Amino acid sequence: MPIKTLFIANRGEIAVRIIRAARQLGLRTVQAYSEADASSLPVKLADKAVCIGKSPASRSYLNIDAVIAAAKGAGADAVHPGYGFLAENGDFADAVEKANMIFVGPHSSTIRNLGDKVMARKAAANIGLPTVPGSSGRLENLEAAEPMLNEIGFPVMIKAAAGGGGRGIRTAFNRDDFNRLAPQAILEAQTAFGDGGIYIEAYIQNARHVEVQVLGDGERVIHCYDRECSLQRRRQKVWEEAPAPPVPDHVRQGLCQEAVKFAESVGYRGAGTLEFLYDAATEQYYFLEMNTRIQVEHPVTELVTGIDLVREAIRIASGNPLRHRQEDIVINGHAIECRINAEDPENDFMPNPGTVDSVTFPGGPGVRFDTMLFSGCSVPPFYDSLLGKLIVWDDSRPRALRRLCGALDELEISGIKTTKPLHLALVDNERVAKCDVHTDFLDEWLSDFHFSKVNQGG
Amino acid sequence: MPSEQVLSPLPGTFYRRPAPDQPLYKEEGDRVAVGDTVGLVEVMKSFHEVKSDRAGTVAKFLVENEDPVTAGQPLVEVLN
Numbered sequence: 001m002p003i004k005t006l007f008i009a010n011r012g013e014i015a016v017r018i019i020r021a022a023r024q025l026g027l028r029t030v031q032a033y034s035e036a037d038a039s040s041l042p043v044k045l046a047d048k049a050v051c052i053g054k055s056p057a058s059r060s061y062l063n064i065d066a067v068i069a070a071a072k073g074a075g076a077d078a079v080h081p082g083y084g085f086l087a088e089n090g091d092f093a094d095a096v097e098k099a100n101m102i103f104v105g106p107h108s109s110t111i112r113n114l115g116d117k118v119m120a121r122k123a124a125a126n127i128g129l130p131t132v133p134g135s136s137g138r139l140e141n142l143e144a145a146e147p148m149l150n151e152i153g154f155p156v157m158i159k160a161a162a163g164g165g166g167r168g169i170r171t172a173f174n175r176d177d178f179n180r181l182a183p184q185a186i187l188e189a190q191t192a193f194g195d196g197g198i199y200i201e202a203y204i205q206n207a208r209h210v211e212v213q214v215l216g217d218g219e220r221v222i223h224c225y226d227r228e229c230s231l232q233r234r235r236q237k238v239w240e241e242a243p244a245p246p247v248p249d250h251v252r253q254g255l256c257q258e259a260v261k262f263a264e265s266v267g268y269r270g271a272g273t274l275e276f277l278y279d280a281a282t283e284q285y286y287f288l289e290m291n292t293r294i295q296v297e298h299p300v301t302e303l304v305t306g307i308d309l310v311r312e313a314i315r316i317a318s319g320n321p322l323r324h325r326q327e328d329i330v331i332n333g334h335a336i337e338c339r340i341n342a343e344d345p346e347n348d349f350m351p352n353p354g355t356v357d358s359v360t361f362p363g364g365p366g367v368r369f370d371t372m373l374f375s376g377c378s379v380p381p382f383y384d385s386l387l388g389k390l391i392v393w394d395d396s397r398p399r400a401l402r403r404l405c406g407a408l409d410e411l412e413i414s415g416i417k418t419t420k421p422l423h424l425a426l427v428d429n430e431r432v433a434k435c436d437v438h439t440d441f442l443d444e445w446l447s448d449f450h451f452s453k454v455n456q457g458g
Numbered sequence: 459m460p461s462e463q464v465l466s467p468l469p470g471t472f473y474r475r476p477a478p479d480q481p482l483y484k485e486e487g488d489r490v491a492v493g494d495t496v497g498l499v500e501v502m503k504s505f506h507e508v509k510s511d512r513a514g515t516v517a518k519f520l521v522e523n524e525d526p527v528t529a530g531q532p533l534v535e536v537l538n
Contacts, residue, residue: 036526054526055471055526056471056524056525056526058471058524059524342502343502351501351502351503351504353469353470353501353502381468381469381470381471381501381502382470382471382500382502382526383502383503384502384503385502385503
C-alpha cells in the first residue's frame with residue numbers, strides 16, 4: 001500500500017531530515033510535537049502538526065497511545081520513528097500496525113530479536129559472522145570460567161549478563177585481577193540489576209568502532225559500505241567518517257558482504273546498521289550488535305554513495321522493492337561528520353539548554369549542516385543535546401579535513417554553549433589527522449586537555 | 459513556623475526517586491538535613507541530584523514526579 005501521509009514520531013534534526021525526504025516523495029507530512037517543541041523547525045516545515053503531550057519525553061514522544069492516537073487522528077497511513085524514543089520498541093511497531101498504519105522500519109520480531117544482545121550474538125554465530133571471543137552465555141560459577149580463560153587468554157572483560165550503561169563491567173589483565181574483580185562484578189550486577197549473572201569476553205586492545213550501513217526490502221539486502229566512529233566521549237559518538245580509514249579495501253569487501261549475509265538471514269527491511277569492533281593490528285572484525293533504525297551518522301554514507309537513505313527506506317516501507325543493485329553502490333571520496341551538541345566543553349560538557357540568539361550556517365561545495373536550529377529558537381532541556389551535524393565531503397580525506405576546518409570556522413551559534421571548541425581541537429589533532437584513534441582515545445585525551453577560552457558567545 | 463524552599467538548580471525533568479523501582483528520596487513529614495538529596499533533575503539525558511540547602515521537615519513537594527521544572531523553580535517546602 002503506497003504511503004500518502006507520513007506521521008513523524010520524533011523531533012529535532014532527524015524530524016527535519018525525514019520531512020525533507022518525504023517531500024522528495026510527494027508525501028504529506030504530519031509532525032508530532034510536545035509542548036516544549038510547539039514552535040520548533042519541524043513543526044513549521046511539516047504540512048500539519050499535532051501536540052502529543054507535555055514536555056518530558058515520557059509524556060509525549062515515549063507515550064505510545066498518544067502517538068498512535070495523534071497519527072490516526074491526522075489521517076496518517078505510516079509512522080516514521082526516527083532514532084531514539086520508540087524507534088527500537090517492538091511494542092510500538094506492533095501498535096502502529098494494529099492501528100492499520102505502516103511502521104517505517106523492520107518487522108517488530110526483527111526489532112525484538114536483534115535488540116537482545118545474546119540472541120543477536122547467536123544469530124551472528126549461526127552464519128559464521130565473528131563475535132568477540134567469550135562465553136556464549138552466563139557463567140554458572142567462577143570455575144566455569146577456567147576453560148574460557150585458558151582459551152582466550154588475558155586481558156578479559158567481565159560483563160554483567162543483565163548489564164547496560166557500562167555498569168558491572170571490569171577488565172582483568174591477569175589471573176589475580178580476575179580472582180579479585182569477578183566477585184566485585186557479580187556483587188555490582190546483583191545490586192544494580194538484581195541479577196548477579198556474568199559472562200566474559202576477550203578485551204580487544206585499541207579497538208576501533210566500525211559499522212556497516214545496510215538497506216533491505218525484506219528479501220534482498222545491499223550494503224552502502226562502512227563508517228568509522230571511534231571518536232566517542234563516554235561511549236557517545238561525536239565524530240564519524242565514511243569510508244572507515246583504518247579498514248583496507250580487501251577487508252572492507254569481506255566485512256560488508258558478511259553484513260549483507262547477516263541482514264538477509266533475518267529478512268531485514270529498511271535501513272539498518274551492523275556495529276563491529278575492529279582490531280587494525282590483526283585486521284579482524286567482531287560483530288557487536290545491529291541497530292534496527294536510521295542512525296544519527298547516516299549522512300556521511302549518503303555523501304560518499306549518493307544514496308538518500310531516508311528516502312529509500314520510506315520507499316521500501318511504501319511497498320517498493322530495493323531499486324539499487326549492489327554493483328551500483330560505489331564509494332566516491334571521503335565524508336566526515338561532527339556532532340554539534342548543546343554542551344559546554346569548558347565545564348565538563350555540562351548540558352546547556354536555552355535560547356539561541358543567532359546562528360550562522362556554514363556553506364559552499366561539499367558542506368551540509370543538518371539541524372533544527374534557527375535564530376531565536378529555543379533548545380529545551382528535556383531531550384538529547386544534539387543541535388546539528390556538520391557534514392563535509394571532498395575527494396580525499398585530507399581535503400575533507402581542510403573543508404571541515406573552514407566550515408567549523410564559519411559555523412556560529414550564540415546564546416548557548418556548544419561543542420564546536422571540541423571539534424576545532426580535534427580537527428587540529430595529529431592523531432585525528434592520521435585517524436590513529438581507538439574507542440578510548442577521546443576520553444583519555446580529554447582527561448588532560450584544557451579548552452582555552454574560545455569566544456563562542458553564550 | 460517559618461518555611462523555606464529548595465530550588466531547582468537546573469531546568470529539566472524532576473524525579474522524586476533514584477530509579478523507578480526504588481523508594482522516594484524524601485516523603486512529606488521526613489526530616490531533611492543540609493546536603494540530603496531530595497530529587498533528581500534530568501537535563502538533556504544527564505541526571506543531577508538536587509541537594510537540600512535547608513534543614514528541617516519536608517512540609518510539601520511543590521512539583522510532581524516527572525514534572526518539567528525551570529532553573530530556580532521551588533521544588534520542596536521545608537519547615538524549620
